[in-house]
Amino acid sequence: MRVPLWRIAHARSGDKADRADIGLFAYDAETYAVLKREVTPERIAAHFAALARGPVAVYPLDNLLALKIVLEGALQGGAARSLRMDNLGKNVAAALLRMEIDAPATLPRLAAG
Amino acid sequence: MKSVRIGAGLGFYGDSWRPVRASLERGGVQYIASDHLAELTLAILQKDRQKDPAAGYARDLVPMLVDLWPLAAPRGVKFVLNAGGLNPLGARAALAAAFAARGWKARIATVSGDDVAQRLDELRAAGEPLAHMDSGADIAGVRARLLFANAYLGAQPIAEALARGADIVLTGRAADAALALGPLVHELGWRWDEWDKLAQGLTVGHLLECSGQASGGNFGSALEWAKIPDLLHLGYPIAEVTADGAALFTKAPATGGRVSFDTLRQQLLYEVHDPHAYVSPDVVLDIGSLRLDDLGGDRVRVTGAGGAPRPAKLKIVAGYHDGWMGTGMIGFSWPDAYRKCAASAAIIEALVTENRLPVEETNVEYVGYDSLLGANADPTYREQLNECFLRMTVRTQDRHAAEAFGRLFPWLGLSGPPYAGGFHGIERAKELLGIWPTLAARELIEPRVAVSVEDV
Numbered sequence: 001m002r003v004p005l006w007r008i009a010h011a012r013s014g015d016k017a018d019r020a021d022i023g024l025f026a027y028d029a030e031t032y033a034v035l036k037r038e039v040t041p042e043r044i045a046a047h048f049a050a051l052a053r054g055p056v057a058v059y060p061l062d063n064l065l066a067l068k069i070v071l072e073g074a075l076q077g078g079a080a081r082s083l084r085m086d087n088l089g090k091n092v093a094a095a096l097l098r099m100e101i102d103a104p105a106t107l108p109r110l111a112a113g
Numbered sequence: 114m115k116s117v118r119i120g121a122g123l124g125f126y127g128d129s130w131r132p133v134r135a136s137l138e139r140g141g142v143q144y145i146a147s148d149h150l151a152e153l154t155l156a157i158l159q160k161d162r163q164k165d166p167a168a169g170y171a172r173d174l175v176p177m178l179v180d181l182w183p184l185a186a187p188r189g190v191k192f193v194l195n196a197g198g199l200n201p202l203g204a205r206a207a208l209a210a211a212f213a214a215r216g217w218k219a220r221i222a223t224v225s226g227d228d229v230a231q232r233l234d235e236l237r238a239a240g241e242p243l244a245h246m247d248s249g250a251d252i253a254g255v256r257a258r259l260l261f262a263n264a265y266l267g268a269q270p271i272a273e274a275l276a277r278g279a280d281i282v283l284t285g286r287a288a289d290a291a292l293a294l295g296p297l298v299h300e301l302g303w304r305w306d307e308w309d310k311l312a313q314g315l316t317v318g319h320l321l322e323c324s325g326q327a328s329g330g331n332f333g334s335a336l337e338w339a340k341i342p343d344l345l346h347l348g349y350p351i352a353e354v355t356a357d358g359a360a361l362f363t364k365a366p367a368t369g370g371r372v373s374f375d376t377l378r379q380q381l382l383y384e385v386h387d388p389h390a391y392v393s394p395d396v397v398l399d400i401g402s403l404r405l406d407d408l409g410g411d412r413v414r415v416t417g418a419g420g421a422p423r424p425a426k427l428k429i430v431a432g433y434h435d436g437w438m439g440t441g442m443i444g445f446s447w448p449d450a451y452r453k454c455a456a457s458a459a460i461i462e463a464l465v466t467e468n469r470l471p472v473e474e475t476n477v478e479y480v481g482y483d484s485l486l487g488a489n490a491d492p493t494y495r496e497q498l499n500e501c502f503l504r505m506t507v508r509t510q511d512r513h514a515a516e517a518f519g520r521l522f523p524w525l526g527l528s529g530p531p532y533a534g535g536f537h538g539i540e541r542a543k544e545l546l547g548i549w550p551t552l553a554a555r556e557l558i559e560p561r562v563a564v565s566v567e568d569v
Contacts, residue, residue: 006334006335006336007335010332010333010334010335010337010375010379011333011334012326012331012332012333012379012380012382012383013333014383014384015152015384016152016384016386017152017247017548017550018247019247019386021382021383021384021385021386023378023379023381023382023383023385025375025378025379027375047489048489049488050487050488050489051487051488051489057387059387059388059389061382061388061400061401062401063401063402063403063404063405063417064378064381064382064400064403064405065378066378066382068382068385068388070386077435077547077548078152078153078546078547078548079152079153080153080156080432080435080545080546080547080548081435081436081508081545081546081547081548083438083474083476083506083507083508084476084478084484084487084506085478085480085484085485085504086484086485086487090331091485091486093333094333094485094486095486095487095489097333097334097335098486098489098491
């Protein structure tokens, strides 16, 4: 089934120069395996096509059940020269949580309703 | 085994120290590590210093310590703060005056030598091109517009200051996590080549450097944030670290917030790029081997950090003037709130052209619809909004054009679409700052680092 990430994961984003970075965290190991498979650099780049100019890197961290995602060229050159309301990219994580992926309905958070 | 307890202070210039009181009163902390400097805070402090050579440090330092010292002094709690900004000596003078006025005594150390703004030619002559770390661009393009340039110093001078008996250590641009690593090395007697222990210390510093973000604040989630108890009385994180490097994270009893696997791992990855090579002046951390054991009751054990030898070069961050931003904002209510904002945006854009304002870039946002989510906003209810604000910003090299842009908006109130409101004056032009991260050999920086200790 198609599932928005917010139903199965949590996330926080921040900034470093022109780079927005997101930590995406599965609530459980089963979901983490799905995230690792589905949340690819290509999918993320497409989701943020209007935001980020540069490449996308994804680092899986099995010990934290997390993906570290880095979007290059995402902050108009950096927070202090950005024209945007969200100059610090704090809401990039919220935008990611709206991305939909294919996930089995049996994942713990989904099965629990 | 010997252990030491460190509590988080501020997480940025302007953060609250109210939660630090609980850490002092009932958190059993021996140190407070307080981070006042974000990447470009020094640009703000540079403007202060231009107006007054005695300024240039974080202004929250004095009121914070005046409030907290009566709680800290009888308990022997020490402070490490990067509130010195561009002027650690000035910060000490201001703090000394405030303490003297109250009859308080303390040994206050300063760490200086991070400010390299006047040494850039010397660094280049010594073989450092100071090219942009990410783009490789030549610094010559921004050289004349630089406002500040500071190297990120590590924990060694902080540990030295503590070894000399300092109660309060004021640094300039120290790496955020060094504010905690310094006390750990000093108290636990680690050597500067015990990479795994230093990596544990760096992890502790990184988890403490954003205050409430490691104890349930800004818990990024769709539903779970509302389950974090009592944000009003959120307790800042506290770490108890033993000599082997193992850390137990918690917060003061009877405070709000939450210290758990979930809240800690959000902070662990915050503003980290490659998690297998998190570079600091003292050690390079691999987060991939860390283990977070949630013991329940707001206690999480953190072990297993992997450390690799420190880098040969130190990071320098410079900031430069990068034009001006003009801002205009106006709100509209139902009916057609969004459409009226869009119509107004088109009018403003036409006026910019008609008035030949030298604008390089225009940014249009709809507050209440897409100003925080941008192109990822969901348009489903866009036409039925109760109300919406148009916010427009422009980039220009001309300060007067930025001011003139803001003045285009008031006219809309009587001659634009109906039911406008929320107009509260014309926004001033805002200076934009570019960031210039670069590297220089530590041998060129560290010999100039000075620790000064003074009893006040």
